[in-house]
Every structure is written in C-alpha cells, then in structure tokens.
Amino acid sequence: MSWLTEYVRPKIRGLLQREVPENLWTSCDSCSQMILIKDLERAQKVCPHCGHHGKANATERLDWTFDGGHYTRIELPKVPTDPLGFRDQKKYVDRLKDAKAKSHLDESLAVAHGKIGGRDAVVAVMAYEFMAGTMGTAMGEAFVAACRLAVLQKAALVIYTASGGARMQEGVLSLMQMPRTTIGVEMLKDAGLPYIVVLTNPTTGGVSASFAMLGDVQLAEPEALIAFTGPRVIQDTVREKLPEGFQRSEYLRDHGMVDMVVARSEMHETLARLIGLMTNSPATASEAAA
C-alpha cells in the first residue's frame, strides 16, 4: 500500500520548549483563584487550588503522553475539502482557513508515534481548538491513518477525544465518519492491539457515538462532559431538571460506561501500565516499584 510513502512524513517535535515569562498570572476557569502561568503549565493545566482540569491543546497532550515528551508527528492524509461547497453565515473554506491559522493544525486531529512506558504507541489527539473538534472527512481519514499506523507498527493506539460532534458543513459525509472510524477500530481489534480511549471535555455527538465509545478500556479526565445529546437539547426536549453531575465523567463511570476517571497527573503512568498489561509485556522498573 502506498499510504505510508504518501502520508507519513515525520516531523520531529517535542524538543521545542516555549518560554513563559516568570511573572505572568492567570485565573482558574473554575475557582477563579490566581495562578502563576508557569505553575499552571508545570501542573499540566490543572489548577493547583481546586484540581480543575483546564483546556489543553493537541501539542500539550502529546508532550505529556509520550515518554520524555519525545515523539514523531505524522502528516495527515490529504482529502478533498469542502465537498458540498457549503456556506452558512460564512463559507466553510473560510472557517477552515481561520481554524488552521488559529490552531496551527491542519485538522481537528493530531497523530504521533513514540513510546509510552517504553512500549510502542500511536497517540491521536482531537483538537477542540480546531472547529470545536468536529469530525469531517479529513479528521475521519486521519483517524483511520492512525489506526493503520498502529497496525503497521504493532503498537497500541491511544486517543484523546474532544469534540462537538459531526461537522455539519460536510453533511452526510461527516455522518459517514461514524462507520469509517469504526472500521479503523475494527482493524486494531482484528490485529489484537490495545485501543485505549481517553475522554476529555467535551466529547459529544457523532464522535461519542462511534470510535470514542469502542475502547478496550475507557478512561476519562475528571468532570469532562461526555454525551450523545448535549444537556441543553435534552433540557429543551424533556423539560425536566437534569440530575446532579449528569453526563460528567464520574456519572458515566457510575453508570458503567467508563472504566476509570484518571487525573491528568496520573495519565501517563496509567496508560503505560495498561499497555504493559494488555500486551503482557514485562513490567518496567518504575512499574514494578509502583
């Protein structure tokens, strides 16, 4: 298959460290307390006061997930953009342009490979910063490419999900990403490779109703909104008070849909341990110590 030669052009990342001035402050989205930006970055965007897991972008997730922050990004497959010539209040092509400029990404998924706990892994991260992480043809194709790469490398696949759902600007083509990404997951399962889903805030709609709910193991970050239908639409439909904590990670865990809620600081270790156990590979020194 020419896919590899066509699409995988590695870019070395992870060696770039951004400089943050020592004395800049921000406030927590949840508890509003002041935090030094430097402290917040060091704590992987988790508020040291209340433990609120703040927004993280795709690059940060990759940095935090791979051993030592070392990994190789792959270029995403090219697909036709704007298949419907869609225009609402704004042209879809213009929305895409804006999203690319704002996020420095080509699409709503970033894919890289490297090691987690010393074992091969492919990590795909949905970028909420790119059109609310919506799923269109390019994102679906990128996900399938990530699955193929994992199969090729006999590696585990970890995906961080964050999405408002299907990308309406691609009509039924966006809907068709549900079966297309599901086929990607099936390839992993047929190859006997671990597929671990990390649900982050928010994961809804067509994404939650496809690859995001098909993990061998389902992890979630604390208090992430995870839903098929968003709470506002449900509220408008049933006109009932929604239960406490409805559609949050902990609620899904209590209702049997998520294996565990994992704090960001524990994520790397948890992923490393899971991959080690699922592939029955010998424990590394640090895992044995833990």
Add this chain to the structure above:
Amino acid sequence: MRQYLDFEKPVAELENKIAELRQMAKDGEGINIADEIGKLSDKAEKQLRAAYTKLTPWQKVSVARHAQRPRALDYFKALLEEYTPLAGDRLGHDDQAVVGGLARFRGQAVVVIGTERGFDMESRLRHNFGMPKPEGYRKAQRLVELAGRFGLPILTFIDTSGAWPGIDAEQRGQAQAIARSTDCCLRAPVPFIATIIGEGGSGGAVALGAGDRVLMLEHSIYSVIAPEGAASILWRDPKQASTAAEALKLTAQDLLKLKLIDRIIPEPIGGAQRFPSEAIASVGDAIDEVLKELLPLDGENLVAKRREKFLAMGRDAL
C-alpha cells in the same frame, strides 16, 4: 382524510372540487359531471406531477416526514411472510421504537429490523415516535448477530428523526449503544441492505444503516442534523431551515451524486403517502434485485467489500 402539504394546496383545492361534484351527482342534481371531473382530475394530476418532479429539498423534508407515509411495519406486513417479531435487549429492556425479527422475503429467510414511528397517537407513544433508546440499538445488535450466526441476510427499514434525546437514554449509554450497533452492522458476515423509507436522522439512522447497499426512496432524506437544528446553530435563525435543507445536501438525489448511497427507488407521483402499496412494492422489487446480487458473495468477502465501500467515501475529488 388525505393530509395535504403546503405546496400541495392547489391540488387539494381541485380534489375538493371533484369530491363536491361527485357529492352533487350522488344527490341527484342530474347534471352530467363526468366531463368536468375528467378535466379537473387531469389538471390535478398535472399539478401534482409538476410539483413532485421539482420538489425543493425543504419540500422533500416535509414529504419524508408525512404522517401518512407507509411506516416500517407497513413494509413488513406487505413484503414479508411468516414475520416473527423478536423482542428485548436481554439486558432488562425492550424498545418498541425498533421492531424486527425473523421472516421470509420472497422465499428467502431473513432478519428484518426497522425503526417504527406509529400511525396514531397510541401507537406513536408505544413506539416513542420512532426515536430509539439504547435498548433499541441493543435489540438491533442482537438481531444482527443472530442473522450472522444463521447466515440470514439483513434488511433494515430506516425512518427516524434520530435517537431519543432523553435522560434515561443517556443514562443507559446511548452513544455506546449506537457505536456498537454500527460496529455490529459493519461486521455482519451476511448480505446487509438498508433502505431509508422516510427520514434518516443522523447517528440514530447510521446505527442501522452501515450496510452493503443503502437504498433511498425518491423523496426520503438522510441528514447529519435536522435542517431546523442546523438553521439555529449555523444560521442562528430557525427560519432558515429551508436554506439549511438545501446546503446540507440531504436528498436521495444529492447523496447518490456524492456516492454516499447506492440506489434511489422511484416513488409514485404524489409520493409514497398517496399510493402506499405501489411504493412498498417498488421497495420490495429493488431489495429483491439487490439481494440477488449479494447472495452469491461469502461472508468474508461481503465484510471486506463493505469496509472498502465506506473507506472510499469522500476520498475522490468531486
């Protein structure tokens, strides 16, 4: 009583006039009305034809949702012999929004699954207006897997505005149920024909629609979101629904062009709601033809081709 859609008003007026004339003749006013009725009928037929050959996407939405359009169970009744409904998800629930079971279609034993909206208030409530809950999708998974074990082709009849957006549905894992249902469909080692007979509403339709062939009735629709929803999200104006319907490319004709569906089944002039038995018979004939193409293929081959088909979608420059 025939229910007329907005754009059918001129036809409604003519047909009311015809009915009046017939009544007058019956009351014995002794005038010769045959000529007049003939003329009016011709005119009505012409208007109907004119309207239905150039339906706008938004008009098609209203036809697809027409209350008198044949429902999944109407198709079961007319097209199947020995229909034996099966029930329950084996996890504590049965959802009547999803109907299905074992049956014979033109001699061939099959598994049928449909989303059923109901036809009057009582049956609509029983079937939850055709909006399945997780137990509906889990029932479907059971039936698809059963079909796979016994080598029976699967026929699905899709007509839903979407999965039920309720607290109970979310509690029991609507997203997971839909995801698994799509997965089951894609893995079924038997011929799988999905037919959209009315509304193919988003993920709730895909869950039963990931088949070898997807057929659509001429005036049915298939969409990622209801045009009303797209209008209020993207245009921030619910009144833009007809603009949204156009932009979303949700008609059978657009979707065939985009190679996202495989075949359009023509409807009688005036739509399936006007001549239900003709529409149902055309659907039966189309399924029969497609099934004959698929029956010689073995399970492994079917699954591989199904994957290729979905993976190819959207890759071609259009």
